Amino acid sequence: MARLLSACFLILISVQLGTVLVIIEAWNAESSNDQPTENLSNMIGHFATKINLTIGQKWSLGEHIGEKSELRFSYRAVCDEFYYGDDCADFCRSRDDPFGHFTCDDAGNRICLHGWKGQYCGEPICFSGCSEEHGYCVAPSQCNCRYGWQGPRCEECLPYPGCKHGTCKHPWECRCEKGWGGLLCDKDLSV
Numbered sequence: 001m002a003r004l005l006s007a008c009f010l011i012l013i014s015v016q017l018g019t020v021l022v023i024i025e026a027w028n029a030e031s032s033n034d035q036p037t038e039n040l041s042n043m044i045g046h047f048a049t050k051i052n053l054t055i056g057q058k059w060s061l062g063e064h065i066g067e068k069s070e071l072r073f074s075y076r077a078v079c080d081e082f083y084y085g086d087d088c089a090d091f092c093r094s095r096d097d098p099f100g101h102f103t104c105d106d107a108g109n110r111i112c113l114h115g116w117k118g119q120y121c122g123e124p125i126c127f128s129g130c131s132e133e134h135g136y137c138v139a140p141s142q143c144n145c146r147y148g149w150q151g152p153r154c155e156e157c158l159p160y161p162g163c164k165h166g167t168c169k170h171p172w173e174c175r176c177e178k179g180w181g182g183l184l185c186d187k188d189l190s191v
Contacts, residue, residue: 023048024064024071045069053077055086084108098122115140129153148172160184 025046047064054060055077064071079088084107092104102110102121112121126135130143135154137144145154148171159166163174166185176185 020051020053020075020077021048022051022062022075026069047071051075055079055088127153131155162186 023046026044028042028044045066047066049062049064051060051062057076057078059074059076062073062075079085082091082093082104084090084092084104090108092108092110094103095101096113100110100120100122101113101116103113105111110119110121112118115125117123117125124137124140124142126137127141127143130137131149131154134146134149135143136146143152143154145151148158150156150158157168157171157173159168160172160174162184164184164186165180166174166176168175174183174185176182179188179190181187181189
């Protein structure tokens with residue numbers, strides 16, 4: 001004849017670098033006043049197992065069959081929020097501030113927000129056609145000209161101040177148009 005006992009379970013779990021050690025003990029607790037773990041003769045059964053963990057959302061099944069007991073259990077290992085990778089050591093948290101402009105995919109890779117590039121998505125993508133040599137931007141789709149350059153794509157040099165009838169190939173030049181001369185191309189040579 002089988003006797004029904006109240007039981008309590010003591011479960012100890014230790015996790016280290018991809019493995020978990022699980023120790024489960026079942027103790028007899030015949031009355032509410034008993035402290036089952038005080039007397040070793042109250043132990044119904046115990047087992048210990050080492051499990052290799054794979055990080056993921058999928059549950060794995062475990063089983064222990066002893067002389068007097070069977071235990072079936074399921075387990076899974078998931079990373080804390082913002083941590084990724086096989087050992088949960090890769091950190092990625094979406095941001096949109098001066099330190100980066102990105103979101104994180106399911107593997108913890110940074111995905112730049114529209115208009116940003118670079119390792120931490122902190123480099124803006126300038127206006128299409130903006131001169132890389134003479135222009136720059138501090139926000140996406142801008143084209144700010146460096147000193148001495150002008151135009152929507154920063155491809156036009158600024159002539160020397162006061163240059164009347166001249167052009168430039170480099171900033172601060174004053175190359176006179178045909179028929180004009182002088183330092184500021186303000187002398188009519190046709191007279």
